[in-house]
Amino acid sequence: MATKTATTNGGKLNELKAPPTIAHHEDTAPRKQAPVPLTVEGIAAQRAKAGKLVAGTAAYSDSDMFKSPHAYNQPKARRWDHLLSPEAVARKPCVLKKAATLLKKPGLLSLGGGLPSSDNFPIESLSMQVPHPPVFDHASIEIPDSDIVIGKHDIRDKDGVFDLATALNYGQAVGSAQMLRWVTEHTELVSRPPYADWQCALTIGSTGALDSALRMFCDRGRKDSILTEEYSFSTALETITPMGINIVGVRVDEQGLLPKNLDEILSNWDESARGARKPTVLYTVPSGQNPTGATMGAKRRKEVYDVCSKHDIFILEDEPYYYLQMPPYDKENSAAQPGAVDTSLNQSTEDFLQSLIPTLLSIDVDGRVLRMDSFSKVVVPGSRIGWVTGSEQIIERYIRHTECSSQGPAGFSQALMYKLLDETWGHEGYLRWLINLRGEYTRRRDALLDACEKHLPKDVVSWTPPAAGMFHWISVDHTRHPHAGQKTILEIEEEIFDSCIERGVLACRGSWFRAERDVEPTGLFFRTTYAAASQADMDVAIQRFGEAVRASFGIENNGIETGSPAKRRRIV
Template identity: 80%
Template sequence: MAMTNGGTVEVAAALPQTTRQDNPPPKQPASEPLTLAGIAARRAKAGKLVAGTAAYSDSDMFKSPQAYNQPKARRWDHLLSPEVMARHPCALKKAALNLKKPGMLSLGGGLPSSDNFPIESLSMQVQHLPLFGQAPAEVPGSDITMGKHDIRDKDGVFDVSVALNYGQAMGSAQMLRWVTEHTELVSQPPYADWQCALSIGSTGALDSALRMFCDRDRRDSVLTEEYSFATALETIAPLGIKVFGVRIDEQGLLPQSLDDILSNWDESARGARKPTVLYTVPSGQNPTGATMSARRRKDVYAVCSKHDLFILEDEPYYYLQMPPYDKANSAAQPGVVDVYSNQSTEDYLKGLVPTLLSIDVDGRVLRMDSFSKVVVPGSRMGWVTASEQVIERYIRLQECASQGPAGFSQALMYKLLDETWGHEGYLRWLINLRSEYMQRRDALLDACEKHLPKDVMSWTPPASGMFLWLRVDHTRHPHAGQKTILELEQEIFDSCIERGVLACRGSWFCAERDAALPGLFLRTTFASSSQADMDVAIHRLGQAVRASFGI
C-alpha cells in the first residue's frame, strides 16, 4: 500500500491520481498475531483509504506485517483444470490500470458516468451495538446513508458513484480490506501468500472452485460427507463430475474412512480417477449438524496431505458454534440466562474451533465464507481465501462470469460492517446471534425430548449451525425386510405432510445417489420457526413416525 504525505492510503484505480506498491512488504520480525487493537492501530497509521472507480486491490495491501512470517504456499498446477489454466487476464480491466498515470485521459474503458446514475443516495436503518434486537427507530444513529459523491464532497471512503459503477472481479478495495483483516484475525493462515476475493455467495464460489479443480475429460471426482449439502450435489452433477461419500459420525468426516477410500482406490471399478478434491462443511454440517473437533480437522488435513487432496472448506455456519445442550438448563426455558451472551470478543474468538485454513501449511485449502447465514442471505455476498495462485485463477474466472458481487451489496455491507459496526461490533453481533440460535436449538431439542419415540428415534445435539439430524431405526419397523429404506422414508414423509409438518428426507442429501442408503434419516431445522411452532411440528412428526411403526 502506498502512503501519501497527507497520510492517506491510495489504491490503484481508474483515476489519474492513484498509485499502489506492487511488491509485498519484506518479511518482518516475529510478532504477535493480529488483534482488534492491532487492526485499529494499522488503520490509524495508514490513514484514509482512497480507492476510486474500478480500483485494483489485493489482500497484500491490507495484511499485517506478521502475515508474511511464513513460507509460501505450494503451487497447484498439477491439480488445476485445463479450463482455468487457459484463462487470461481481462484485457479491459488490465488496461484500466494505466489510468493511474498522472494526466492520463481515458477514451478506453466503457465506465458510465455517475452523473447519469438515477440513484442519488442509499439509506438503511440498522441494529446497533450493544442494543441488538431493539427497534432501530428507538436507537440514535441507526439511520445510515451513502451519497453519490461522498468521496468528493464529504471526505468519504466509499460512495454510490464508485460502488454502483463497474469494478474489479475481486471486489471493491473497501470491502476487500475488511474481509482480509477479518480473515487474518480469525484464521491467521500459516503461509505468507494467502489472498482473499469477494464472492457472490458460497454456492457461486463452489461452482467456480469445482470448475477450477475438476474436469470431466480427466474423469475427475469429488469426495464429500456421505450425506452432503443437497445444493452442492446439484451443483456438481451437471459438470459431469462423480461424487463419492466418506463415512461420518457425530463429528463429521471419519479420517480413517477417507484414508481407506483413497488408499484402495480402484479406477476401473469406480469409473473415475483417484479424487483430488474434498468438499466439506466442517461446522454445523448440512444436513447432519455435525461439527469437527480441532483434532478431527487436523486428522482430516493429514489424510489430505498424504494423498495430495485439495480441500474446499465451506463454512457458512462457522460462527454459530454453541455450548453443549443441557436438558436441565435449556436456554429455551424461562429464566435461564445465557452466560455466554456477555462473553468478550477475545474469548469468543479463542473458543471457536480452528478453521482448516488456520492449519493449512501447504495452501491446499480454498475457504468459502458467507454472510448469508449470519447477516442476510439476499446480499449474495461472501468471500474466498486461498493461496495467491488459486485466488488469481479464481479472479480470472470471475472476470468473464459474475464480475464480482453487486455494487448495492458491497455498498450496504460496507456501511454496516466497516463504518457502523467495525470488527468489534461484528463479533458482538455474532455473539448475540449465537445466543439466538442456541435458544432455538434448545427449543427444538426440548420438543424432541418430549414428543419423539426414543425407542426408534435418536439424535446428537448439534454444536453449531441450524440443523438437527434425526435417525430412525428402520430395522425395528414392522415392515423391515419387506420394504426398502427408501419406501419407509417415503411413507413417513407422506405421513408428516398429511399431519402438517415438513421435514427433509435424508435421501435428498445422499452423496452417492445410486448406492444403497446407509440408514433412514430426517433433517429438521431450527432456523426460523418460533418455539411454539417447533413444539407443534415435532409433536406431529412424532405422530407420523409412531403411525408408521404402529406404536
C-alpha cells in the same frame, strides 16, 4: 507510489508496491520491534498508520495491501499446477479489467472502458437503520444518528472512503478495495493462515464460489472425482452432478467426516473399477454440516487435513455456519426455558475468537485449502456476498474465472455491507453481533431439542444435539419397522414423509442429501431446522413428526405398539 512494509522469515524488510489506483499514506519510520499478531485493537492502529484508503472506480486491490506485517512471517504456499483443470490453466486476464488500472495516470482522457458516467445513475443516496451493539434490540435503532446513509458522491463531497458512484459502477472481480480490506482483516483475526502469500477475493456467496472452484479443479473429460460427506449439501450435489464429476461419499459420525474411511477410500482406489480418476478434491462443511449438523472438533480437523496431505487432496472448506458454534445442550437447563439467561453475552470478543474451533485454513501449512465464507447465514442471505481465501496462485485463478462469469458481488451489496460492517459496527461490533446471534441460535436449537425429548418415540428415533449451525439430523431405526425386510429404507422414508405432509409438517428426507444417489442407503434420516420457526411452531411440528413416525411403525401415542404380538413393545 505508495508502499507497504512486510517482514519476512529472514527478518529483512520488503516493500510491497501498492498499485497507484489505491493510495495509502503511511509513516516510513524504521520498524523498532518484531510484528505481533493482528488484534481488533491493532486494526485501528494499522489503518491509522496506512492513512486514508483512496480507491476509485474499478480500482485494483489485493489482500497484500491490507494484511499486517505479522502475516508475512511464514513460508510461501505450495504450487498447485498439477491439480488445476485445463479450463483453469487456460484462463487469461480480462483485458478490459486490466485496462482499468491505467486510469491512474494523471490527466488521462479515457475513451476506452465502457464505464457509465455516475451522473446518469438515478440513485442519489441509500439509507438504512440497523441495530447497534451490544444488545442489538429494537431500542438500539432509536439511538441518535442511527440512520446510515451512503450518497452518490461521498468521496468527492464528504471526504468519504466509499460511495455509490464507485460501488454501482463496474469494478474488479476481486471486489471493491473497501470491502476487500475488511474481509482480509477479519480473515487474519480469525484464521491467521500459516503461510505468507494468502489472499482473499469477494464472491457472490458460497454456491457461486463452489461452482468456480469446481471448474478450477475438476474436468469432465478427465473423468474426475470429488470427495464429500456421504450426506452432503443437496445444492452442492446438484452443482457437481451436471458437470460430469464423479461424487464419492465418505462415511460420517457425530463429528462429521471419518478420517479412517477417507484414507481407506483413497488408499484402495481402483480407477478401472470406479471408472474415474482418484479424487484430488474434498468438499466439506466442517461446522454445523448441512444436513447432519455435525461439527468437526479440532483433533478431527487435523486428522482430515493430514489424510488430505498424505494423498495430495485439495480441500474446499465451506463454512457458512462457522460462527454459529454453541455450548452443549443441557435438557435440564435448556436455553429455551422461560427466564433462561445467556451469560455468554458478557464474553469478550477476544475470548469469543479463542473459543472457536480452529479452521482448516488456520492449520493449512501447504495452501491446500480454499476457504469459502459467507454473510448469508449470519447477516442476510439476499446480500449475495461472501469471500474466499486461499494461496495467491489459487485466488489469482479464481479471479480469472469470476471476471468472465459473475464479475463479483453487486455494488448495492458491497455499499450496504461496507456501511454496516466497516463504518458502523467495525470488527468489534461485528464480533459482538456474532456473539448475540450465537445466543439466539442456541435458544432455537434448545427449543427444537426440548420438543424432540417430549414428543419423539426414543425406541425408534435418536439424534445427536448439534453443536453448531441450524440443522438437526434425526435417525429412525428402520430395522424395527413392522415391515422391515419387506419395504426398502426409501419406501419407509417416503411413507413417513407423506404422513408428515398430511399432518402439516415438512421434514426433509435424508435421501435428498445422499452423495451417491445410485447406492442404497444404509440408514433412515430426516433433516429438520430451527432457523426460523417460532418455539411454539417447532413444538407442534415435532409433535406432528412424532405422530407420523408412530403411524408408520404402528405405535400408539400412549406408547403401546399396535400390530402383531411378536412385534409389540413398550416405548420408553
